[in-house]
Amino acid sequence: MAKRAARPQARPKTTRAARAPESSGPVGSNGSNGSNGNLDVAHLEPALNEDDIRVRAYHRYLERGAGDGADFDDWVEAEKDLKVAHN
Numbered sequence: 118m119a120k121r122a123a124r125p126q127a128r129p130k131t132t133r134a135a136r137a138p139e140s141s142g143p144v145g146s147n148g149s150n151g152s153n154g155n156l157d158v159a160h161l162e163p164a165l166n167e168d169d170i171r172v173r174a175y176h177r178y179l180e181r182g183a184g185d186g187a188d189f190d191d192w193v194e195a196e197k198d199l200k201v202a203h204n
Contacts, residue, residue: 165203170195 173195174188181187 165196165199169199173198 170192174191177191177195177198178188181191
């Protein structure tokens, strides 16, 4: 009886560790990116909460008569509404 060729073993999938985003400028020894040692947070906008966006998008859906097919538009407009409200 002839021997069958051995099947190659499947390699286990490995995951790569997530890399931190690269800095856009020099970083000081204290982790700040400003020359005076303070992190400039004036340009940072508050993060939108996904639950708030979801609720606002649902309200837009109801406001336009609960019609199907515009869920993406409702989501985008809800994000815009909340960004304006946060500023």
